[in-house]
Amino acid sequence: MANGSRQAAWEFFGAELKRRREDAGFTQSALGVQVFVSGGYIGQFEQAIRKPQLDVAQRLDEILQTDGFFERMWRKLIRDQPYTEYFAHVVELERLATQLSEFEPALIPGLLQTPEYARALFVASNPLATEEYAEEFLRARMDRALILKDATRPKYWVVLHETALRTWVGGATTMAEQLERLASMMRGRKVLVQVIPFAAGAYPKMGKMMKLMEFEDAPPTVYTEAVNSANLLDDPAVVKRVQAAYDLLRAVAESPKASLALIESVAKDYRRCASTT
Structure with missing residues (x-):
């Protein structure tokens, strides 16, 4: 449809x-x-x-x-949605949100992924999938990201762990292109990114992804994800606790300026690696 x-x-x-x-x-x-x-x-x-x-x-x-x-x-x-049942609601809410605040401990968030990075993640989870199925997934993933190109795009704040930068997904060239795109979006003021470095040690809600979505005329909602399941939470007390945890994540992360420098440095390392292989 x-x-x-x-x-x-x-x-x-x-x-x-x-x-x-x-x-x-x-x-x-x-x-x-x-x-x-x-x-x-x-x-x-x-x-x-x-x-x-x-x-x-x-x-x-x-x-x-x-x-x-x-x-x-x-x-x-x-x-008829191109998404799993539990995720279809999240896609609809992303389109309505005025602000998105996301934490990813191990990978680049879907809204910021390049096609090559997204494909490598998909193939890793679906090694026997047909090419047609992979292309359908990629189209849906790239279509989702169009909200960041819209004039009314939400304010988007992302906290990543350094693990997401250092884990090879799809090879050195794919990682270099992914991090270069992320840096370009930061410089273009499409997204605000902070990175929690390995040196920070333990951090709040360690290893747990979360997405906070805020709206003009509705209460904020929290999205969390597990294996083939997820939760959309809008209980005010729960949302308040998650917002507090996200504030702590921002506090332990590097500044946006230092995070950009780290991302660009790691991207250059991948480029050097790709040129020698």
Whole structure:
């Protein structure tokens, strides 16, 4: 399903939600209470600004007595997404975010990856995948990154561990190009990057990736990831603790200026290595 037709389908989902909500006599706020979201969220679902999660679609069916209509439509729309079910929501939220704050302990974040780096990661996890499947993955990964080229792109702050710079992914040339692109984006003020050096030793939330997403008219959300599963968390107390942890990560990391110098230095090391092989 093309992006335009998928968006039209989500708009139909929202229009049906509004019609059936009004037929049942619920205000947005009253329905939100029943399905454990805010009335504002219901309004965003109806306008196709946000996409509900599966459990919300199921509760809508239960409260509005729609015999599984919203769950079936949700499953159809998510199935047509180029992302896994748990990650499709994150992609939608990235597009809506006004600020993204991300920590990656071992690799370059997806929004900043070059095609060659992303391909090497994919092949490492999917050694028997067809070329067609690999190309589909790469198209989706590169399409995601287009939000950083948009005039309304979110403010993007990334903290990396030095491990992400030093781990060979795809060879010396691939790593050199990846780090050179990262440095170029930093110099172009597309992203603010800080690096936690090996010398820092132990650091907060060691080894655990996290992404904080902030929005103009909705509460912030935290995304964390495990093996073939993930969590989207918007409980205010949880988000506050993650924000505090992210502040500590920024504190132990090198400054943006020193981080840029380190990234460029490591990129030069990879270039020298590539020229001798």
